[in-house]
Amino acid sequence: MTSTSNPKVPEKKDQVHRVLLGKKQILVTEDEPLLVQLERAGIHVEYQCREGYCSSCSIKLLWGNVIYPFEPLAWVQSGYLLACCAIVKSDIEIAFFD
Numbered sequence: 001m002t003s004t005s006n007p008k009v010p011e012k013k014d015q016v017h018r019v020l021l022g023k024k025q026i027l028v029t030e031d032e033p034l035l036v037q038l039e040r041a042g043i044h045v046e047y048q049c050r051e052g053y054c055s056s057c058s059i060k061l062l063w064g065n066v067i068y069p070f071e072p073l074a075w076v077q078s079g080y081l082l083a084c085c086a087i088v089k090s091d092i093e094i095a096f097f098d
């Protein structure tokens, strides 16, 4: 007897998206959380746990889409994202202050 299950199509993670922050623009991929990629670009982000517990990495999301590969324990206020665990899924614009 042979298996009839279909092979899973690999998830495409090499999508590149623009992150706008004031007059800055950086390119990010879906491979890593936003926090890591902002740091690599020289943009300082406050953080503590880096695991979705504390919300100290909360950043205002002006527009665009992010997802969380796991449900963060910290409360994510509407219009904000948690940079340590957010995966960018479209071009986005963020701000550190209102």
Ligand code: FES
Pocket: 046, 047, 048, 049, 050, 051, 052, 053, 054, 055, 056, 057, 058, 074, 082, 083, 084, 085
């Ligand atoms: S650093 Fe704690 S939730 Fe992101």
